[in-house]
Amino acid sequence: MTLKKIIKISVSIVFYNSTEIDIKRVFQNIRQLNNISNFSFDFFLIDNASTKKIKLDNLQTSNVHVKYLQRNDGFGAGHNSVLKDLDSDYHIIMNPDVSLNDTDGLIKAINYMNSHSDVVLLSPLVRNENDNQIQYLNRMEPTVFDLLIRFLGPNFFSKRQSKFVKKLGGYDHIQLEENATGSFMLTKTIELKKINGFDTRFFMYFEDTDLTKRMAEEGKVIFFPYFTIVHGWKRDNHTLKGLRPMILSMIKYFNKWGWKLY
Template sequence: MVLSENKLKKISISISIVFYNSSEKDVKKVLSTLKKLNSLSKFTFSFFLIDNASTPKLHLDLENLQMQNVYIKRLEVNNGFGAGHNAVLGDLNSDFHIIMNPDIDIEDLDGFVKAVYYMQEHKNIVMLSPLVRNETDGDIQYLNRKLPTVFDLFIRFLGPNIFPKRHASFTKKQDGYDHIQPAENATGSFMIIRTYNLKKVQGFDTSYFMYFEDTDLTRRISDEGKVIFFPYLTVIHGWRRDNHTLKGLKPMIISMVKYFNKWGWKWI
C-alpha cells in the first residue's frame, strides 16, 4: 500500500480509555501503549483516561510518565461503557478519535500510521475497525461481524461448536480477514472515528449500560459515511468474555432487548 505521507498535514488524534476496577496489569499496559503512540511525532495526541467510578478509585501513576497530553476524568457514578466515553465528548478537538479498551495493546505502530493515513486520504470513511488478535496465542479474534439476529446471539453464548457454519457466517470468515471490506458491526474494543462525525451522532447511545453500544454506534455512524474493516492494523486484545458467564448474561440480555426494540427484532 502506497500512501502519500509527504502530502499530509500533522494529524491530531484523541484517545479515550474507560477504566472500571481495572487490574494493575491493564493500567501498566495502557501507560506503556501511550508512550509508544506518543513516539509517533507525525501526529499530535491527547489521551483521556476515564475512571468510571471504580471502587476504590483507580490509581493512575502518571508521575513517571512525563507526558503533558494525558487528562484524567473521574466519574462519581458508573453509567456504563458508552456513558464513560461520552463524558469527554465535549473536550474533543481532534481530527480523529479512538475508542480503546484498557486491555488493548498496540505493538503495530506501522499499521497504526497506515490506518490513520488511509482514513485521512479517504474522506468518505468515518470509522475504521482493525484486525484483532488474542493476547495469549496471537490467533485472530473474528470480530468483523454481521448485524446480529436473536439466533446468532443465542448460539454464540452456547459456544463455537454449536452450528459452526452459522458462527462462521456471522463472523464473515468466508470473506477472509486479509483485505479491506465493509464493517457493519464493529467491535468497541478499538475504533478509529472521525471526531466530527462522532460528535454529530452524539457518541454512544447511553441507554446501553454494556454490550451492543458498539453495534448501535456502527449503525448510526454509517449514515455519515463508510465503516471499514482494515486488516493492515493489528491490535492485541485481552478479551474477557464475561457475557459467556451467568454473571454477564443478564446485562447482555437487557442490552439485547434494548437493541432489538430500537432497530427491529430479527430472529433468524
C-alpha cells in the same frame, strides 16, 4: 513552502476496576504513540467510578488528561464524558487491555482514513494476547438466532456461527464492517460528535454494534486488516454473571432497530 498539517488524534480509555497490568499497558501505549512524530496526540483516561481504587494521576502529563467519574453509567457514557473536550481530526476509542505494538499499521490506518474522506469509522484486525490467534470480531449485523446459538456454544449450528463472524474471507482485505468491536475504534471526530457518541441507554454490550450502525448512516465503516491490535479478551457474556445484562441490552437493541429473527 507549505507546511504539512499535523494530524490531531485524541484517545479515550475507560477504566473500571482495572489491574496494574492494564495501567502499565496503557502507559506503554501512550509512550509508543507519543513517539509517532507526524501525529499530535491527546489522551483522556476516565475512571468509571471504580469500586477498587486505581491511581491514574501518575500518568497525567501535558497531553494526558485524567478524569474520575462519580457514578458508573456504563461504557459508552464513560467515553461520552470527554466528547465535548475533543479537538481532534480523529478519535480513538480503546480498552485498557489493548496493546498497540503495530504503530506502523496505525499510521497506515490513519493515512487511509485521511485519503478516504467517506470513511468515518475503521476497525482493526484483533489478535489474542496469549496465542496470537485472530479474534473473529468482523461480525455481521446480529439477528436473534445468531445471538442465541452463540449463547449455546460454538458447536451449535457451527456453519452459521462461522458465517456470522465471517471466518471465510472476512480478515484478509479491506471491506465494509457491519458490527465493529468497541475494544478499538478509529473514528472521524466530527462525525462522532455529530451523532453525540454512544447511545447511553446501553450500559454494557451492544453499544458498539449500535454505534457502528449510527456511524454507517454518516459514511463508511470499514474493517482494515493492515493494522493489528492485541486484545486481552474477557468473555463475561458467556458466564451467568454476564448473561443478564447482555440479554437486557439485546432487547434494547432490537427494540430500537427492529427485531430480526433469522
